[in-house]
Amino acid sequence: MSILVVGSLAFDDIETPFGSSPDTLGGSSTYIALSASYFTSDINMVGVVGSDFTDEHFGLLHSRNINTNGIQKVEDGKTFRWAGRYHYDMNTRDTLDTQLNVFADFDPHVPAEYRSSEIVCLGNIDPELQIKVLDQITAPKMVICDTMNFWIEGKPEELKKTLERVDIFIINDSEARILSGDPNLVKSARIIRAMGPKILIIKKGEHGALLFTDNGIFAAPAYPLESIYDPTGAGDTFAGGFIGHLTRCGTITDLELRKGVLYGSAMASFCVEKFGTERLNGLDLLEIEDRYQSFLDLSRIDG
Amino acid sequence: MSILVVGSLAFDDIETPFGSSPDTLGGSSTYIALSASYFTSDINMVGVVGSDFTDEHFGLLHSRNINTNGIQKVEDGKTFRWAGRYHYDMNTRDTLDTQLNVFADFDPHVPAEYRSSEIVCLGNIDPELQIKVLDQITAPKMVICDTMNFWIEGKPEELKKTLERVDIFIINDSEARILSGDPNLVKSARIIRAMGPKILIIKKGEHGALLFTDNGIFAAPAYPLESIYDPTGAGDTFAGGFIGHLTRCGTITDLELRKGVLYGSAMASFCVEKFGTERLNGLDLLEIEDRYQSFLDLSRIDG
Numbered sequence: 122m123s124i125l126v127v128g129s130l131a132f133d134d135i136e137t138p139f140g141s142s143p144d145t146l147g148g149s150s151t152y153i154a155l156s157a158s159y160f161t162s163d164i165n166m167v168g169v170v171g172s173d174f175t176d177e178h179f180g181l182l183h184s185r186n187i188n189t190n191g192i193q194k195v196e197d198g199k200t201f202r203w204a205g206r207y208h209y210d211m212n213t214r215d216t217l218d219t220q221l222n223v224f225a226d227f228d229p230h231v232p233a234e235y236r237s238s239e240i241v242c243l244g245n246i247d248p249e250l251q252i253k254v255l256d257q258i259t260a261p262k263m264v265i266c267d268t269m270n271f272w273i274e275g276k277p278e279e280l281k282k283t284l285e286r287v288d289i290f291i292i293n294d295s296e297a298r299i300l301s302g303d304p305n306l307v308k309s310a311r312i313i314r315a316m317g318p319k320i321l322i323i324k325k326g327e328h329g330a331l332l333f334t335d336n337g338i339f340a341a342p343a344y345p346l347e348s349i350y351d352p353t354g355a356g357d358t359f360a361g362g363f364i365g366h367l368t369r370c371g372t373i374t375d376l377e378l379r380k381g382v383l384y385g386s387a388m389a390s391f392c393v394e395k396f397g398t399e400r401l402n403g404l405d406l407l408e409i410e411d412r413y414q415s416f417l418d419l420s421r422i423d424g
Numbered sequence: 425m426s427i428l429v430v431g432s433l434a435f436d437d438i439e440t441p442f443g444s445s446p447d448t449l450g451g452s453s454t455y456i457a458l459s460a461s462y463f464t465s466d467i468n469m470v471g472v473v474g475s476d477f478t479d480e481h482f483g484l485l486h487s488r489n490i491n492t493n494g495i496q497k498v499e500d501g502k503t504f505r506w507a508g509r510y511h512y513d514m515n516t517r518d519t520l521d522t523q524l525n526v527f528a529d530f531d532p533h534v535p536a537e538y539r540s541s542e543i544v545c546l547g548n549i550d551p552e553l554q555i556k557v558l559d560q561i562t563a564p565k566m567v568i569c570d571t572m573n574f575w576i577e578g579k580p581e582e583l584k585k586t587l588e589r590v591d592i593f594i595i596n597d598s599e600a601r602i603l604s605g606d607p608n609l610v611k612s613a614r615i616i617r618a619m620g621p622k623i624l625i626i627k628k629g630e631h632g633a634l635l636f637t638d639n640g641i642f643a644a645p646a647y648p649l650e651s652i653y654d655p656t657g658a659g660d661t662f663a664g665g666f667i668g669h670l671t672r673c674g675t676i677t678d679l680e681l682r683k684g685v686l687y688g689s690a691m692a693s694f695c696v697e698k699f700g701t702e703r704l705n706g707l708d709l710l711e712i713e714d715r716y717q718s719f720l721d722l723s724r725i726d727g
Contacts, residue, residue, distance in 0.1 A: 338722060342632070
């Protein structure tokens with residue numbers, strides 16, 4: 122099965138207590154696609170970039186077998202830019218600058234050959250654009266969606282229309298509380314799942330993630346990392362690993378969903394070890410399997 | 425094996441968004457002993473109360489087969505009192521009032537029949553008193569210790585002397601960061617374990633707990649409760665269930681430590697369902713086993 126990934130491509134200027142990394146390749150769809158590329162080889166991206174997005178950047182995606190035919194390049198424009206600074210504890214950050222650039226007029230066009238995509242992954246973009254993408258897909262089997270508080274607060278009705286068509290929704294804990302209006306995550310999950318997505322993942326950053334399905338709740342731990350250099354993209358990397366695993370195994374059972382959450386967590390734990398997407402470029406399958414095993418060991422109770 | 429529990433007995437005035445509960449029986453050793461009483465029947469308390477601690481209160485402890493001969497009753501004094509108010513999210517609280525009363529002059533005296541205790545549980549009290557207790561014990565096999573930021577910041581040297589004699593240290597995440605001086609919990613754990621306790625548990629409130637031993641890290645999830653009425657005593661209740669399980673099985677392997685963390689978590693999840701110790705009074709072993717099983721299910725990955 123092929124995965125269609127729609128979201129942002131960006132250049133980030135990142136500052137953390139450990140250093141800074143200017144002009145770093147980023148964007149939600151970049152992290153999602155790179156992460157998923159370790160699980161499946163049929164990944165198609167739809168997005169928009171400017172002339173500053175060079176062959177070298179495309180080459181990096183191609184080296185991971187990611188199809189970029191759906192990425193529009195606006196020759197007289199500049200790629201979306203984000204600048205942020207992380208605090209000492211790495212859990213909070215300030216956005217220093219956002220330049221939408223070519224992303225301001227992004228009108229997602231899904232190329233004909235992608236319209237039969239079975240798995241559609243809607244990265245964190247305007248929910249109106251998310252719907253535009255879905256309208257172009259013939260018969261999606263699985264729609265995964267991410268969002269952020271900006272859209273929850275700014276376009277709640279449009280987001281709710283999107284959610285009616287979403288199978289798996291990935292959100293973080295503070296966003297879940299805002300969207301549901303309830304501080305309790307169990308109640309939040311019930312309220313949000315009633316909006317459409319039968320499968321809900323609530324990410325809790327350094328505290329792991331919760332998976333809610335009809336069959337109950339799964340609590341995935343976070344990997345207790347000694348060194349976190351840059352949390353940028355960790356959530357998207359999680360989504361990519363999660364979707365990649367589900368695509369690879371081709372079945373959505375509770376067991377595979379749980380494993381998917383751990384694979385997503387494993388990929389996110391790699392992501393934060395270096396700046397930007399750096400760590401996601403040169404992974405090998407064995408170290409991913411090892412990290413997954415470490416996640417299993419973290420919560421193992423053997424009789 | 426018998427457990428010696430030393431700590432505070434108190435009356436708490438508790439306010440939460442769900443209501444208030446004045447004159448509620450509390451104190452670290454009360455929660456610890458009540459929780460442990462579901463796992464072992466040989467629990468001895470050492471502490472101090474005033475004349476307002478009536479036969480009814482002693483009766484409640486006796487009904488759980490807890491031996492109270494080591495509790496000094498000061499007839500012309502009043503029991504330690506604490507008043508606090510929890511915020512909307514239940515994760516933060518303000519202390520409204522603290523009256524040490526008879527606790528101000530507490531000089532723990534371990535009765536002769538308790539001095540051969542093999543398991544000593546030092547609740548959150550002045551580290552100088554914790555050492556005084558240890559000096560009275562002949563040959564403890566396992567010393568468990570809790571503390572709080574008040575002592576970490578106020579008596580760091582005394583606390584470090586205590587820790588040299590502690591086998592299992594239980595602390596929350598913010599306290600671990602203060603004590604170690606490092607925001608990263610993995611690094612914090614290494615620093616704290618070098619102070620003495622080979623086994624360290626870092627509690628993360630609604631995010632579960634981490635167990636650090638020579639053999640690695642165990643991450644226990646928190647039970648995703650829909651209704652949390654009162655978090656007071658949850659940490660002490662955790663400690664009681666943890667110690668109770670270890671005492672019951674009589675062996676300290678990594679497996680039993682992990683199970684102990686889940687039993688402690690299960691007991692804490694009951695504690696917060698009602699005000700004060702109310703929920704800890706009428707539990708039965710079957711519902712504890714059921715809750716423990718729910719914790720196992722929360723992180724289960726079956727092949």
